[in-house]
Amino acid sequence: MKDGTGAGGPAPSRGDVYADYVKCYLEERAEVGPCRDPQLLNRAAQYLLSEAETGGTFTMFPFYQAVTERCEAQSDFRKHLSAFIRASEVLETLCVNLFLQPWKKEIRTLKTFTAPFVYCLEPVFSNSTIQSVLASIGYVPHTDPKQCEYRLSEDVNADKAMLVGFELLLARVECNHFLELQEDQLRPQEWLDVLQRRERAVKLTECTQNRTATEQTEDEEEKKTEEDKKEVAAAS
Template structure:
């Protein structure tokens, strides 16, 4: 499959995604699988798609101590360049896509963090951008659509190449090696396994390779950044982030629950405690059995007195034969009738048999 056929397939993929309401980088899995296999077997395809592809890879990896994070950051930069070309191809009437702010979050944090200024300027010039001032790149003369598709396809292939080399490092077991060794191994090999074997032979002659550092999460390079707004504009409201077609969406992670664990409904607990409608409650094994303390004094039995107005008789205060007699009234008040002081005087006097309170 030649570069012309790949460009046509890539263009059809973008237009198909646009009809589905999505204007973004290519996400077709079949095209990705085909291009991945071609790049693995033929590294020189990058030169046919983009004349400075090797310079971009070398510039992004040269002098990096750990190639793993460098490859992921470089892949993010190629994705942003691809997105800029796709926007001009699919939506040329959108005025905001004709100006790149070189002080925007995407340009500063992603592009300049991975590539040199000269290579970035050259890449944007292929899309029709020219420097307007120290802070902006503006499209003066739109290039042909076929050129925009070719630029986007070249950046897409470079993004896949970063993923291929990242897979090589994962199988190799280390990402701490010179960039020129990794690029030389990719150009000399026809698949991932032979590339790993080539690097293992070279590293065996050198010192023992250090272990592979832990991979960073995918969200590290999936931040919501674009090229058309400034740094202060990137910190917009949540509604603007959702409405923007350039921003990535990340799932919200629910905070961990801080309340107590589920302990059952109150009536279920009562049934278990009292043995009604459920299994009988059992005390924990580590708790001692319940018993009355020998030091606690025995509580005296309680006697209910009849609610009458006169003084209680001996029969009223006498308890059963096995209990002593108790009285709930003080000894001094047994001869005096109780006073209904809680009732108002007119209503209390109207009640039959109600004693009148003295002055």
């Protein structure tokens, strides 16, 4: 979503929107489910419109990969996007539960034969994406495949789960934007091309960041080696 910033002054930053997202759930009698606050959704849309680089938008949830991996099998792209939004809401609800009430017995295990899994997640996400996202919020597959369930690990990080939930919110907002574009501008194939270009851009950004980090580490190691050599030479 990179078409402009819209009216009403400068767009909010990612940090501002995330802080508002967390604040919504810390209020008394907050609904334990996907965020539906109109003002927050609007601010999230403004942030996405203003974000120049796709690489910094989704750092926990692989949105562009996830939304494209099964869309080619769908002839109805609007139906696919709507299903993606519903699946994101299921995962976001899990994240919010882990943040607000991680002690609940009901969320300690996730059965893969339940309706949310079978009818919401599996038609939209690949098994690897489901497993990756669940792992990022603390769920691991049962060691016995016959159990058909994920279990919550003991070292679950509630703040990390909330960050994943926030990116799932951004994914929903982005999907709604694509639905609007399909109505006004983009044909299905054009929409798919846009998504694939953004997925490649994200991968390129990640590769560049990894390469930069590796080069920095190598430079630091070389510098340390040179300093060690100088110390040895001085001592002798």
